[in-house]
Amino acid sequence: MARKSRTAVLKRQREAKKAEKAAMKREKRVERETSRSEGSDGDQVASADDLAGYGFGEAEEADEESETA
Numbered sequence: 001m002a003r004k005s006r007t008a009v010l011k012r013q014r015e016a017k018k019a020e021k022a023a024m025k026r027e028k029r030v031e032r033e034t035s036r037s038e039g040s041d042g043d044q045v046a047s048a049d050d051l052a053g054y055g056f057g058e059a060e061e062a063d064e065e066s067e068t069a
Contacts, residue, residue, distance in 0.1 A: 046054075
């Protein structure tokens with residue numbers, strides 16, 4: 001039986017690592033595409049509570065009060 005050289009073993013390990021990395025990238029891409037198609041069209045809408053948390057709800061109320069006065 002022939003003895004395996006170290007360079008051949010290292011080369012095989014590098015190739016296996018590249019193949020695993022490519023497979024992981026493919027899986028992530030498919031996962032992103034499926035989550036994108038299953039979810040909304042990418043539109044993100046903040047709720048009133050979110051806006052109030054950022055301080056936008058208070059500004060709208062102040063504007064409405066000044067218009068009525």
